[in-house]
Amino acid sequence: MSKILKPKDIPEEEFILSGTRACSGCGLSLAYRFALKALGKNTIITVPASCSTVLHGMYPCAAVNLPMLNTAFESTGASASGIRAALNILGKKDITVLAWAGDGGTTDIGIQSLSGAAERGTDIIYACYDNEAYMNTGTQRSGSTPFGAYTTTTPSGKKQRRKNMPKIMAAHGIPYVATANAVYPIDLFQKFRRAKDEFKGDTRYIHIFSPCPPGWGFEPQDLIKIGKLGTETGIWDLYEIINGKFTLNNITMKIVQGKIKRKPVVDYFRAQKRFNTLSNNAIRRIQEEIDKKFQEYENSFA
Amino acid sequence: MAKLLLNGNHAAANACKDVGVQVIAAYPITPQSPIVERLSRFVDDGKLNAEFVRVESEHSAITVCIAASTTGARVFTASSANGLCLMHEQLHWAAGSRLPIVLACANRAPAAPWNVWTDEQDSISQRDTGWVQLYCEDNQEIYDTIIQAYKLGEDPEIYAPVMVCFDGYILSHTMMPVETIDDSNLIKEFLPPYKPHTHLDPNDPCIVNLVTFPWIRHDPDKPGIEKMGAYPEFRYALQQSLLKVPEKFKKIDKEFGDKFGRYYGIYKEYLCDDAEFIIFGIGTLACEARISADLLRKQGFKVGLINLKLYRPFPRDDLIEFITKHPDIKGIIVFDRNLSYGYEGAVCTDLKSTLYSAHFDIPVHNYIAGIGGRNITAEQIASATKKSCEMILKGQIDKKPEWINIDMED
Numbered sequence: 001m002s003k004i005l006k007p008k009d010i011p012e013e014e015f016i017l018s019g020t021r022a023c024s025g026c027g028l029s030l031a032y033r034f035a036l037k038a039l040g041k042n043t044i045i046t047v048p049a050s051c052s053t054v055l056h057g058m059y060p061c062a063a064v065n066l067p068m069l070n071t072a073f074e075s076t077g078a079s080a081s082g083i084r085a086a087l088n089i090l091g092k093k094d095i096t097v098l099a100w101a102g103d104g105g106t107t108d109i110g111i112q113s114l115s116g117a118a119e120r121g122t123d124i125i126y127a128c129y130d131n132e133a134y135m136n137t138g139t140q141r142s143g144s145t146p147f148g149a150y151t152t153t154t155p156s157g158k159k160q161r162r163k164n165m166p167k168i169m170a171a172h173g174i175p176y177v178a179t180a181n182a183v184y185p186i187d188l189f190q191k192f193r194r195a196k197d198e199f200k201g202d203t204r205y206i207h208i209f210s211p212c213p214p215g216w217g218f219e220p221q222d223l224i225k226i227g228k229l230g231t232e233t234g235i236w237d238l239y240e241i242i243n244g245k246f247t248l249n250n251i252t253m254k255i256v257q258g259k260i261k262r263k264p265v266v267d268y269f270r271a272q273k274r275f276n277t278l279s280n281n282a283i284r285r286i287q288e289e290i291d292k293k294f295q296e297y298e299n300s301f302a
Numbered sequence: 303m304a305k306l307l308l309n310g311n312h313a314a315a316n317a318c319k320d321v322g323v324q325v326i327a328a329y330p331i332t333p334q335s336p337i338v339e340r341l342s343r344f345v346d347d348g349k350l351n352a353e354f355v356r357v358e359s360e361h362s363a364i365t366v367c368i369a370a371s372t373t374g375a376r377v378f379t380a381s382s383a384n385g386l387c388l389m390h391e392q393l394h395w396a397a398g399s400r401l402p403i404v405l406a407c408a409n410r411a412p413a414a415p416w417n418v419w420t421d422e423q424d425s426i427s428q429r430d431t432g433w434v435q436l437y438c439e440d441n442q443e444i445y446d447t448i449i450q451a452y453k454l455g456e457d458p459e460i461y462a463p464v465m466v467c468f469d470g471y472i473l474s475h476t477m478m479p480v481e482t483i484d485d486s487n488l489i490k491e492f493l494p495p496y497k498p499h500t501h502l503d504p505n506d507p508c509i510v511n512l513v514t515f516p517w518i519r520h521d522p523d524k525p526g527i528e529k530m531g532a533y534p535e536f537r538y539a540l541q542q543s544l545l546k547v548p549e550k551f552k553k554i555d556k557e558f559g560d561k562f563g564r565y566y567g568i569y570k571e572y573l574c575d576d577a578e579f580i581i582f583g584i585g586t587l588a589c590e591a592r593i594s595a596d597l598l599r600k601q602g603f604k605v606g607l608i609n610l611k612l613y614r615p616f617p618r619d620d621l622i623e624f625i626t627k628h629p630d631i632k633g634i635i636v637f638d639r640n641l642s643y644g645y646e647g648a649v650c651t652d653l654k655s656t657l658y659s660a661h662f663d664i665p666v667h668n669y670i671a672g673i674g675g676r677n678i679t680a681e682q683i684a685s686a687t688k689k690s691c692e693m694i695l696k697g698q699i700d701k702k703p704e705w706i707n708i709d710m711e712d
């Protein structure tokens with residue numbers, strides 16, 4: 001990545017006002033706050049049914065100070081396409097269009113309209129904040145819920161592996177795909193800036209790890225701790241895929257370079273109630289997989 | 303003005319070009335596909351300055367229209383059968399957001415089993431979504447109605463989406479001479495540029511379709527929004543606007559006719575002045591029934607015809623006025639190319655409720671005709687009508703809905 005930003009480089013202007021309806025310690029809110037700071041005022045957002053809908057407030061009071069169009073759960077990619085089409089024909093091409101959706105709205109019910117928008121190369125930034133379940137409807141499993149996690153529809157732990165959505169998006173051949181983590185706001189800010197400034201005119205996709213205290217079973221004050229563990233254990237890697245080229249960044253890169261020591265995954269799993277039914281054997285297996293993944297990273301990047 | 307030989311689909315596409323639609327999003331489905339194909343051509347050839355979003359489904363097509371319309375563009379989509387059914391969720395959304403989207407529906411039977419022929423089940427199934435529905439009986443009417451539909455939907459007293467329906471194949475694929483207006487200035491005099499009531503503007507941020515409460519919200523400390531309605535108030539306002547549609551449409555139709563020489567009204571009547579029996583329906587079936595009325599007149603039955611153009615909102619007051627002015631009516635025979643399964647034809651039910659609400663004690667018989675594109679001749683309509691006339695004259699007023707031209711034993 002280019003120049004590393006400092007906190008003082010982040011604009012002070014806030015677009016999320018006081019009184020959002022998100023829970024305390026919500027990863028999605030933190031990610032949204034910095035994504036909006038990066039995109040700035042000249043932005044139109046569209047949001048499907050999700051925790052984000054609720055975050056925006058209840059009529060007639062809005063908690064976000066940017067224009068936003070609510071849209072049906074599975075329709076985010078199409079909604080963003082429609083905003084873009086209208087802006088083009090009305091001669092307002094310089095406005096950034098942001099689609100902001102949850103993992104359910106992205107990896108499950110909305111994958112079709114997103115894939116369509118990406119295949120058309122629609123000039124939008126699509127961000128998926130991934131809290132790894134359908135939180136707004138009470139923590140049901142999604143295609144992005146990890147193996148072993150308790151949800152209300154996987155009461156004995158999810159038996160299947162999750163989808164790798166960023167890779168699916170990269171397979172569309174779009175110029176910019178990145179992952180981010182809500183608790184690394186500067187990295188996240190920089191990726192949204194980059195998507196906005198360097199790849200305008202095509203579809204850009206950012207997938208954000210967004211810990212959720214009530215859904216994952218940890219205390220709100222532990223948001224940063226859990227979020228960091230996600231990346232420090234190698235569960236959630238930070239990377240970019242720019243015109244097809246994969247590069248690791250930030251903490252993940254430092255781990256691969258040996259500048260930071262990777263933590264054992266058990267630290268991450270045992271800090272959250274949703275993994276209570278995950279056996280020590282399963283955790284050992286996951287550790288082996290992560291070790292193997294990092295061995296491959298080291299072969300390529302160290 | 304030009305006289306062109308156009309099928310129904312192409313008449314619809316030409317109307318979109320002539321009103322200067324700005325965003326089009328549609329997905330192919332028989333028998334509607336030629337509309338989008340022709341519009342794609344118009345856009346690629348530079349004859350229409352519009353954004354054409356080649357979406358991956360009908361759900362996305364209508365969503366693109368919703369978002370583009372909210373952003374301030376004049377939009378168009380088209381569909382049929384399964385495609386229209388796939389849009390269903392978003393049809394509610396479009397009406398709830400009060401967006402003047404125009405949708406052309408080339409009517410076709412929804413599967414299963416597969417069938418691509420005409421049947422009004424697809425659009426009738428969308429009846430309760432809050433859209434205006436207008437039905438056409440020839441290609442000139444399709445062209446004209448699309449232009450009228452924009453004028454109606456974009457009227458600030460209405461702000462509602464409009465579905466322009468016409469029978470698949472019978473109109474969609476049949477060539478007829480159509481007079482097109484072409485002159486964009488002339489059209490602009492009738493239909494000024496779209497003035498959106500919604501806006502998505504970074505200089506004046508506002509969030510569209512926030513979550514609403516069931517109850518009225520009281521915020522005494524918030525000036526300007528101390529007391530705000532919620533979902534029921536939004537929906538009540540939609541209903542109130544829709545109830546204004548019949549009067550508004552009559553005005554628009556008059557203005558259109560004065561300017562372009564063609565009038566339609568919210569229903570078309572034929573031989574009704576002295577009629578004792580009325581054949582009642584929508585679309586081409588009711589058009590065909592003109593011949594049936596002629597045949598029956600020759601046999602001594604005083605039969606007239608009403609072909610309803612405006613089906614939703616149902617023009618209750620106009621129909622009551624019609625009945626009041628025609629005291630000789632002894633019975634009404636409704637032909638439905640649709641069915642509320644388990645009951646009767648949708649148009650029949652609506653008509654009955656209108657009659658009941660004004661205390662008219664007129665027998666209504668219902669025939670289900672032409673489902674899945676089954677051919678129905680004027681003679682078949684005439685013989686069914688005759689059967690009902692004879693029954694009603696004998697005082698046998700109660701009759702179950704009957705399918706005509708169907709090869710089944712009871």
Ligand SMILES: Cc1ncc(C[n+]2csc(CCOP(=O)(O)OP(=O)(O)O)c2C)c(N)n1
Nearest residue numbers: 049050051073102103104105133134135136
């Ligand atoms: C067509 C449709 N099906 C189901 C729902 C109910 N629903 C609303 S939000 C939601 C889950 C959202 O999950 P996700 O996209 O992960 O966002 P989160 O709530 O976790 O932020 C569901 C199932 C809906 N609104 N629309």
Ligand code: SF4
Nearest residue numbers: 022023026051135212
């Ligand atoms: S349920 Fe989770 S994602 Fe949703 S608002 Fe609460 S903390 Fe945030």
Ligand SMILES: [Mg+2]
Nearest residue numbers: 102103133135
């Ligand atoms: Mg989620």
